[in-house]
Amino acid sequence: MSSSSASSATSVLQDLTMSHVGCAPGDTDSRHGEASNYLIPWLPEDIWCHIHSLMPMSDAARAACLSRVFLHSWRCHPNLTLTWAILCPHGLELGQNIDRILRNHSGIGLKTLELNLDGRDSLLPYVDSWLQVAIKPGLEMLILLLHKKYKFPCSLLSEGVRNSIRGLQLYACVFRPTSELGPLRRLTSLDLSFVRITGDELDCLLSNSLALEQLELYICKEIIFLKIPCVLQQLSRLTVIDCYRLQAMERNAPNLSIVFFSGRNIKLSLGQLMKMKELYMHQPDVVCYARAELPSIMPNLETLVIGAGIEMVNVPMVLTKFLYLKHLTIEIWERTFSPPYDYFPLVSFFDASPALETFFMNVPLEDVKHESVFGASSYLRELPEHQHNCLKVVEITGFSSAKSLVELTCCIVKNAVSLECITLDTLRDRVRCYGEGNETCQPISNAVLKEASRTVMAITMYIEDKVAPTCKLTVLEPCTRCHCR
Numbered sequence: 001m002s003s004s005s006a007s008s009a010t011s012v013l014q015d016l017t018m019s020h021v022g023c024a025p026g027d028t029d030s031r032h033g034e035a036s037n038y039l040i041p042w043l044p045e046d047i048w049c050h051i052h053s054l055m056p057m058s059d060a061a062r063a064a065c066l067s068r069v070f071l072h073s074w075r076c077h078p079n080l081t082l083t084w085a086i087l088c089p090h091g092l093e094l095g096q097n098i099d100r101i102l103r104n105h106s107g108i109g110l111k112t113l114e115l116n117l118d119g120r121d122s123l124l125p126y127v128d129s130w131l132q133v134a135i136k137p138g139l140e141m142l143i144l145l146l147h148k149k150y151k152f153p154c155s156l157l158s159e160g161v162r163n164s165i166r167g168l169q170l171y172a173c174v175f176r177p178t179s180e181l182g183p184l185r186r187l188t189s190l191d192l193s194f195v196r197i198t199g200d201e202l203d204c205l206l207s208n209s210l211a212l213e214q215l216e217l218y219i220c221k222e223i224i225f226l227k228i229p230c231v232l233q234q235l236s237r238l239t240v241i242d243c244y245r246l247q248a249m250e251r252n253a254p255n256l257s258i259v260f261f262s263g264r265n266i267k268l269s270l271g272q273l274m275k276m277k278e279l280y281m282h283q284p285d286v287v288c289y290a291r292a293e294l295p296s297i298m299p300n301l302e303t304l305v306i307g308a309g310i311e312m313v314n315v316p317m318v319l320t321k322f323l324y325l326k327h328l329t330i331e332i333w334e335r336t337f338s339p340p341y342d343y344f345p346l347v348s349f350f351d352a353s354p355a356l357e358t359f360f361m362n363v364p365l366e367d368v369k370h371e372s373v374f375g376a377s378s379y380l381r382e383l384p385e386h387q388h389n390c391l392k393v394v395e396i397t398g399f400s401s402a403k404s405l406v407e408l409t410c411c412i413v414k415n416a417v418s419l420e421c422i423t424l425d426t427l428r429d430r431v432r433c434y435g436e437g438n439e440t441c442q443p444i445s446n447a448v449l450k451e452a453s454r455t456v457m458a459i460t461m462y463i464e465d466k467v468a469p470t471c472k473l474t475v476l477e478p479c480t481r482c483h484c485r
Contacts (some may be wrong), residue, residue, distance in 0.1 A: 080134065084089040084118040095123050102133045104216040110134060114143040119172075121147050131156055138164050145171040148194070154181055162187075170195050172343075177205040184209045188234070193218035199225045207231060221245050225437045228253045251431075270318040273298045282307040287330060288315055291348055295320035305364075307331035318352075326390075329360040340370045343404040344381055347411050350388055357390050362428060363398040363405065370402035373458050380406050391416040397449065398428030400451055401458040422467065424459060425476040426452040433479055441482035452478050 082098045098115070113134045118121050124147055131153070135142065137160025146152070151174040157165070162184045169191040176197070184252060187209045192202075197220055206212065212232050216239040217223070223243050228235065232251035239260040240249065248267040257275050262282040276298040281290070286306045294301065302324050311332050328349060332341070341436060343363070373380075380403070394412060399405065427448070433440045459475055467473045 015250075052245045068349040077105065078109055080105065080110060080112070081114045083114065083116040090370050094118060094120065095126060098123075098130060099126065105133065106137065108138070110136060110139055112143075113139060116145040117147055118145075119147065121149060123147075124150055128153065129264060135161055137323055138479075140153070140164055143167075143169040143171075144173065146173040148172050148174075148196070150174065151176065154178070157181065157184070168193075169193075169413040174203070177201050177208075179204045179207075181205065181208055184211075186211055188213045190472045191216040191218075194219055195220050196222050199227065203227055203229065210234070211230070215245055217241070219243065224248075226250070228256075230254065270297055274300060276301055278303040280305040280329075282309075284308055284310045285313045287311050287346075288313040291315045291352070292318055295322050295352065300324050303327045305329040305331075307333065309333050311341060314342050317345060317348050321352045321354070322349075322356075324355055326355055326357045328353065328356060328358070331362040332364060340402075341404075343402065344407045345409075346408055347383060350391070350415070351383075351386050351414065355390050356388065358393045359391065359395075361396045363396065363400070364428075370400065370404070371453065372401045373403040373406045373462060374401060374454065375403065380410060381388050383411060386415055388412075389418055392418055392420045394419065394421075395425070397424040397425040399424040399426055399455055399459075403452040406458055406462050409463055410466055413463060413468070413471070417468075419468065419471045421472040421474065423474040423476065424455075424463075426455045427476070432476075433482055441479045444478065444483060449478060451481055 011375045021167075080101065082101065084094050094117075115130065115134075117127070127146065127150060131144075135156045137158070139161055142165060144152070150172075154172060154175075154177055157310075159182060162182055164186060165184060165190040166186050167467055168184075168187060169189075170193070172194045174196045175192065178201070181204065184205075188211055190205070190209065190212060191214075193216075197205075199222075202217075202223060206215070207229055210231055213234050214237040215235060216229075217226075217242045218239075220243050222245065224245050224247050226240065226243070226246060228238065228249075228251045232253040233255060235253040236255055237251075237258045238251075240246070241260065241262045243263065246266055248269070249261075250269040256273055257274065258278040261278040265282060266283065277300065279294070279298065279301060283289075284306045288311070288377055290304065290306045291473055294304070296355055300323055304322070304325060304327070304331070308331070330346065330349075346361075350359075391412070394416070396405075396409065399409075409422075409424070409449070413419065427444070456475060456477055464473060
């Protein structure tokens with residue numbers, strides 16, 4: 001249910017019951033023991049129940065306390081959100097509230113169930129009975145934030161539930177599906193976070209979920225080998241984040257178009273991804289990998305976001321191209337390099353991407369052992385002129401006086417004939433105050449302040465005069481109000 005629908009339903013109920021709160025067909029005036037003279041039009045019970053079903057759970061519960069009609073429909077209310085924030089705003093007992101609600105609910109008609117134990121293992125003995133009430137045929141969305149010790153009973157996924165459920169989100173529990181589970185014919189979205197499940201168990205689940213469109217795995221540390229089976233013809237979006245023991249991933253689903261991936265030292269077997277449009281990838285030396293391998297693997301890529309905690313290998317100058325790449329983001333987090341990282345070869349991405357429109361880059365700021373542009377050698381490397389006709393926006397945060405970074409930027413501004421704006425931020429990951437009324441900036445060291453001053457000088461001397469009059473150059477310096485040293 002969308003928030004606009006819930007708000008509209010609540011508003012309708014408030015308008016209709018302005019004079020007799022909670023009055024609906026079947027209610028009586030308790031003061032006179034007879035039917036009230038309604039100031040609202042009479043509505044059939046099924047319409048009142050429909051209005052009730054569209055309301056947020058807290059509003060629906062209040063209405064059920066005031067009206068017998070709504071109390072009746074509450075037993076079939078389609079959406080239950082059982083979280084501490086909703087049920088215990090005044091520090092009341094979470095378990096008692098959950099127990100009371102589910103005891104008054106039949107489980108029939110329930111479409112969405114969200115249950116959050118708030119990390120309390122004292123509630124574990126009651127979870128099975130709660131889920132047995134709530135998980136019934138007809139359930140479409142199940143969101144459970146449980147406890148690392150709790151083993152989710154696969155027996156609850158009966159044939160009727162498997163035929164109706166569309167979305168399954170499990171957080172912090174043990175999940176052991178087997179091949180005997182049976183098909184989940186309508187499951188389109190699967191999200192597992194901090195879930196103990198092996199690669200073989202996940203393979204059993206995926207092989208029974210042929211309608212799956214979206215798969216998300218966050219910190220599932222028992223998965224060592226991840227196989228995405230070819231039977232997942234509808235799978236278009238895959239997210240695998242920080243599954244620390246993962247060693248290899250094999251992708252056979254043919255229609256993936258969006259992938260988010262983060263890991264370390266993982267052997268990837270991706271094959272040809274002709275329909276891949278967006279890739280978000282974080283792992284060591286990913287920048288080099290992306291330039292060398294991805295153009296041939298993902299020839300139709302349009303958005304590429306790559307990040308490396310450690311990037312030791314310089315980008316190769318290869319001939320393959322990203323013919324359709326429009327948006328490129330490069331993030332490098334490691335603060336010390338030995339030898340210093342050479343940014344200049346990144347120009348290879350621009351020569352390989354004729355359709356590129358935006359380029360964003362985050363570079364390390366502190367303790368970077370780079371050769372400054374003000375060093376012994378003042379010669380700046382250049383490449384033969386190669387016009388970039390589509391590039392419009394460039395932003396580099398953590399910009400410094402590193403010679404290779406200045407060389408890269410000079411090459412960009414000289415060749416990007418359609419460039420509209422370029423932003424060079426001398427800081428990285430800093431909270432700026434942006435004026436008197438806002439939070440003050442985070443403290444920074446004297447060394448960073450000195451480097452920022454050198455950086456501004458380098459921009460003035462080497463870059464500013466190369467920026468076309470039609471392009472807006474913005475240089476973001478440390479705040480003079482907060483950092484006046």
